[in-house]
Amino acid sequence: MMQEEYRRQEAQLDDLYRDIIIDHYRHPRHKGHLASPDATHEGLNPLCGDEVTVEVKVEGDRLADIAYSGSGCSISQSSASMMTEAVEGKSIEETRKLIGDFTAMMRGGEIDSEELGDLEALSGVRQFPVRIKCATLAWHTLDEALKDAVA
Numbered sequence: 116m117m118q119e120e121y122r123r124q125e126a127q128l129d130d131l132y133r134d135i136i137i138d139h140y141r142h143p144r145h146k147g148h149l150a151s152p153d154a155t156h157e158g159l160n161p162l163c164g165d166e167v168t169v170e171v172k173v174e175g176d177r178l179a180d181i182a183y184s185g186s187g188c189s190i191s192q193s194s195a196s197m198m199t200e201a202v203e204g205k206s207i208e209e210t211r212k213l214i215g216d217f218t219a220m221m222r223g224g225e226i227d228s229e230e231l232g233d234l235e236a237l238s239g240v241r242q243f244p245v246r247i248k249c250a251t252l253a254w255h256t257l258d259e260a261l262k263d264a265v266a
């Protein structure tokens with residue numbers, strides 16, 4: 116059973132990392148919808164059945180507001196929650212840099228833990244290569260939404 120295997124993987128995560136992921140999964144930040152988003156993009160991870168929709172509001176060169184909705188495993192949804200918290204209010208340039216840094220970390224790159232904050236918790240997922248797509252789904256979806264919003 117894939118779901119049992121996934122739960123077993125999550126149980127193997129470092130306690131601190133797991134606590135942060137579960138906290139965002141149970142108490143999601145910025146989950147819902149924006150009144151008038153500039154762009155909305157839907158991302159799918161068929162491997163795990165994760166869905167994340169990201170809505171963005173851009174003012175000038177700043178990501179003024181962001182919301183996400185979706186369903187799926189705790190890693191995909193908590194990553195979306197952490198992402199919205201990390202990028203809200205940042206400039207588009209800073210947001211794109213963070214997307215690059217986060218996806219590089221998930222591919223095994225060096226971690227600047229000060230910049231990534233809670234996001235570092237997701238680095239524990241790297242030990243399960245099949246789950247990396249769960250963690251990066253929201254980020255690729257945000258990247259696509261920004262392309263539409265800033266076009």
Ligand code: ZN
Pocket residue numbers: 160163164165187188189190191249
């Ligand atoms: Zn997943």
